[in-house]
Amino acid sequence: MRKHxxxxxxxxxxxxxxxxxxxxxxxxxxxxxxxxxxxxLAKAAVRDYAIYFLDLKMPGIDGIETMLEIRKRHxxxxxxxxxxxATVDTAITAMKEGAQEYVVKPCSPEEISLLVExxxxxxxxxxxxxxxxxxxxxxxxxxxxxxxxxxMVEIFDLIRDIASLRSTVLxxxxxxxxxxxxxxxxxxxxxxxxxxxxxxxxxxxxxxxLESELFGHEKGSFTxxxxxxxxxxxxxxxGTIFLDEIGDISPxxxxxxxxxxxxxxxxxxxGGEEVKVDVRAIAATRVNLQEAVAAGTFRDDLFYRLxxxxxxxxxxxxxxEDIPLLAHSFLDRLSHELGKDVHEISESALKLLLxxxxxxxxxxxxxxxxxxxxxxxxxxxxEEDFGFLQQAKTSxxxxxxxxxxxxxxxxxxxxxxxxxxxxNIKEAASSLGIDRSTLYDRMKKYAIER
Amino acid sequence: MAVIAVAAAGPAEEEAIAYAEVCLSTTFGMETRRLGPFPDxxxxxxxxxxxYSSTLVLREALDRRPADALKLMVITDHDIFIPMxxxxxxxxxxxxxxxxxxxxxxxxxxxxxxxxxxxxxxxVRKEALHEIGHCFGLTxxxxxxxxxxxxxxxxxxxEKQAExxxxxxxxxxxxxxTSTTGAIK
Ligand SMILES: [Zn+2]
Ligand SMILES: [Zn+2]
Numbered sequence: 001m002r003k004h005x006x007x008x009x010x011x012x013x014x015x016x017x018x019x020x021x022x023x024x025x026x027x028x029x030x031x032x033x034x035x036x037x038x039x040x041l042a043k044a045a046v047r048d049y050a051i052y053f054l055d056l057k058m059p060g061i062d063g064i065e066t067m068l069e070i071r072k073r074h075x076x077x078x079x080x081x082x083x084x085x086a087t088v089d090t091a092i093t094a095m096k097e098g099a100q101e102y103v104v105k106p107c108s109p110e111e112i113s114l115l116v117e118x119x120x121x122x123x124x125x126x127x128x129x130x131x132x133x134x135x136x137x138x139x140x141x142x143x144x145x146x147x148x149x150x151x152m153v154e155i156f157d158l159i160r161d162i163a164s165l166r167s168t169v170l171x172x173x174x175x176x177x178x179x180x181x182x183x184x185x186x187x188x189x190x191x192x193x194x195x196x197x198x199x200x201x202x203x204x205x206x207x208x209x210l211e212s213e214l215f216g217h218e219k220g221s222f223t224x225x226x227x228x229x230x231x232x233x234x235x236x237x238x239g240t241i242f243l244d245e246i247g248d249i250s251p252x253x254x255x256x257x258x259x260x261x262x263x264x265x266x267x268x269x270x271g272g273e274e275v276k277v278d279v280r281a282i283a284a285t286r287v288n289l290q291e292a293v294a295a296g297t298f299r300d301d302l303f304y305r306l307x308x309x310x311x312x313x314x315x316x317x318x319x320x321e322d323i324p325l326l327a328h329s330f331l332d333r334l335s336h337e338l339g340k341d342v343h344e345i346s347e348s349a350l351k352l353l354l355x356x357x358x359x360x361x362x363x364x365x366x367x368x369x370x371x372x373x374x375x376x377x378x379x380x381x382x383e384e385d386f387g388f389l390q391q392a393k394t395s396x397x398x399x400x401x402x403x404x405x406x407x408x409x410x411x412x413x414x415x416x417x418x419x420x421x422x423x424n425i426k427e428a429a430s431s432l433g434i435d436r437s438t439l440y441d442r443m444k445k446y447a448i449e450r
Numbered sequence: 451m452a453v454i455a456v457a458a459a460g461p462a463e464e465e466a467i468a469y470a471e472v473c474l475s476t477t478f479g480m481e482t483r484r485l486g487p488f489p490d491x492x493x494x495x496x497x498x499x500x501x502y503s504s505t506l507v508l509r510e511a512l513d514r515r516p517a518d519a520l521k522l523m524v525i526t527d528h529d530i531f532i533p534m535x536x537x538x539x540x541x542x543x544x545x546x547x548x549x550x551x552x553x554x555x556x557x558x559x560x561x562x563x564x565x566x567x568x569x570x571x572x573x574v575r576k577e578a579l580h581e582i583g584h585c586f587g588l589t590x591x592x593x594x595x596x597x598x599x600x601x602x603x604x605x606x607x608x609e610k611q612a613e614x615x616x617x618x619x620x621x622x623x624x625x626x627x628t629s630t631t632g633a634i635k
Contacts, residue, residue: 019505019532025544027600028589082534106536110602
């Protein structure tokens, strides 16, 4: 039970460190020793110890300095500073710098044994909580989607039911709700799981590029097409293609897509040979396709083709019970990835997370946990670590990135708007609230092409 | 047959040593052999503390261990310590060949109390089994009655029994089996 905890004893005096190490080993801990601060840091660089016994006075790096260095790597390392030169001052310094305890040698066996026992008890408890939480999140998770919300649980059931069908699925949900995770869950719980899952973001690419991305192209079909290239539909043969942001595709591509969904075949760009594929399509969108159909920007026949099975993912604010679960699951994964020893979220921090509106949904929560984790100074994420959420709230949800130039912002906004309107100047200008000549001026100024 | 050697280092009460020998022999099922007394460990004396370093006594003992002795128990009347701690009742090498035991703090007289010889011998038995238990690889046990429980004061020492709990007895049997078959080879 105790054996998995490791202790490092650091003292320049051999008899001192060896005898303490032997004494602690009798308790069942695996104990290592280091003769200097430098050696201790080298050992702490390759593994984390449950407790560090550090002699205060050592040649080279002293105990407090060693502790501070260790803390940089292991934020919640338990450090016991040992000293024979007991003065109130050094004791206070050590405590201020974050030493868990301060012992004056020689001290009674009872004192040391109680101290070690207490620290290990806390460590055991933390580890148990972690294991418990992992079990809990496993219990509430389905292919990486974590939820105990009734609507989400219904979605899990629906995914299981439709996983092995060939029907097209349309996933609706705001940005960051995890539409791709749902698509993956469908793919990996169905009979195509051993075949490829290919994701394409339709919003990211211009029309011609997207076309060749989806269907591939023949050599020399356009400038830069030096080789024949397989498209995503070919790559996904036998498996699933996930078409994200389907609402953003151009009228021409809508026709091509409809064809491939109906005929299960297509032509590569610049090619005359018909390519047959067996692909299940899952599409996703954050815009209201029905409105787009009504407005004439989205083909109704394609809409009905896609809308065979619809999954509507609720926004995070409608499934608040998932916030603690998700936050902890992100924390467990990210702390591991970032090599941070943080495994708790304080009560007040959780309350803050529960109260937040989360316009960016699950992805925003994930980003928030990552951001808090990066700056966290203790082993618990506190309200202060999430302070940026409150800042965002007081400034109407808009947070200016560091060193941002106004010209840059204008340029980006204009480019994004033009992309959305497929280069339609009139539409873009009206959407931006400026007249066409102003828009042309700006485009010239920022060297933007339609 | 495997042997546990027993020796006095400096002054050590004869009756306590003889009793420890009996306890070790019956509990571990091995022959014990009394070695001639080791010299008084002056080298281990710390004048500032008026105590003897158990680590240094142990090191010296290792050099004097007969080749055929599986374990060696050194007993002394001197009060012993390790630098970090104000005192220790004994010190053993975990999974190693030697252990040292001090009689000094096992006597009621040490604390200004009237002598109680029977109680003293019972403590000797507990500590002797405990330290040699370490030499066979046993670590501290959470069973409050088990002799492998850590005792950092007399109260804890007196509370526990002079026996190994079931778990420790099992571990001990395995350890003895491996170490004695190893010794024959
Ligand atoms: Zn012990
Ligand atoms: Zn036991």
